[in-house]
Amino acid sequence: MSTVKARMSSVAAQRLVLPLMVGMVVMQLFFAPIGRSVLLGLQLLMMITIVSLCFQGKARICFLFFLMIWGAVAYFNYLNLDMAVSPDAVKYRDYYYTFKGDPSEFFASIYKEFKESEYYDVSSYSVVAVFFYPVAYWFDDTSIDSVFLIMNLVFAFGTVFFHWGAIDRLSFRYNRAKKYSFFLWIFSPVVVYHYQVFSKDIFSCFLCAASVYFFAGKRLFLGIVFLVLATMLRPYSVAIIFSIYFFVADDAKRLIQGGLASFVVVVFFAGLDGLINSILVLLYMPISPNFFSFAVERNDYFPLYMESFTFFLGILFFLISWSLSKSVRAFSMHCLLAIFIYACVMTVLGKYSADHYDTVYQVGTMGNNALRKKIPILPIYISMIVVALSFFGNRELKK
Secondary structure, three states: OHHHHHHHHHHHHHOOHHHHHHHHHHHHHHHHHHOHHHHHHHHHHHHHHHHHHHOOHHHHHHHHHHHHHHHHHHHHHHHHOOOOOOHHHHHHHHHHHHHHHOHHHHHHHHHHHHHHOOHHHOOHHHHHHHHHHHHHHHOOOOOHHHHHHHHHHHHHHHHHHHHHHHHHHHOOOOHHHHHHHHHHHOOOHHHHHHHOOOOOHHHHHHHHHHHHHHHHOOOHHHHHHHHHHHHHHOOOHHHHHHHHHHHHOOOHHHHHHHHHHHHHHHHHHHHHHHHHHHHHHHHHHHHOOOHHHOOOOOHHHHHHHHHHHHHHHHHHHHHHHHHHOHHHHHHHHHHHHHHHHHHHHHHHHHHHHHHHOOOOOOOOOOOOOHHHHOHHHHHHHHHHHHHHHHOOOOHHHHO
């Protein structure tokens, strides 16, 4: 009886998360002009409150521990990371100042782009501009850097809670382990890294998660709307949505069909080399960047190398559980099929890139930034390690 009451109180507490997040976001936008350090402090306060509302007992203690790691990584990035760290990031920042000069003309040019091109030909810069720039313009004293920092974290939490909603609607086993895995995703140093720079990656995950959620709730129109928006940012978003949807739904039949179709496509477009590369991509993504090639000059990558080494140890732990537990093996097959579908898409993109730039395509030719590309599928890797814990007596993870 006490357990039931505890769960009911937990559900009631979780209902406070959305209004609390809205209030905290508005507060961040008002205080952002003071500086990024104040912003990080407010975000840490928001995350402590959300973790306290969403979890109880040992789970709360565990997630508060991970939150300490998140705080350390976020502060490390604040000291060492330039938000305009890539050519794309520079363009996102520069385009904002173009927009700020004449918003009506800027949006007129975007509307023209949408009207004259197929939706999959629309620039990702335009899609990001529509969602991010008006917020920065409305809060005139708030820099575009702070707006990206605030909204990326909001989209990261949105990604988690949309996935949680899909799990409630579709999943019939390991629900708690899946929810824990998706929440752990937000603490991943690679996710923290990309939410603290000018990047479309977190926003792309949010759109995919929203599509999965609405398809799970049989709200097909909204599911298609978010699928189209996600595809504007990443043309292969349909593979992400397919993989996560049927992973969450524990639908082995659809995952096998998707895996076989991906096998045929990758062999047709990239041959045997492509098939081998698909397996290599599947194996390499969780341990990218390669911690064996630690580069001292990339001090901003230090947390990422630590994460890749941690994943390496986690995979070893998973393999032990896999060898001993039939249920872990069964669950991992769903995970690996979902990841294989995505890895095949990455391989075909790598082959296209090699052909486009007239370079030799062979075994070992990845052609894509595995560090960024693994972000949408990272929760599935995490779930394999989390479920492996259930073999060692954690019954809570089996619920």
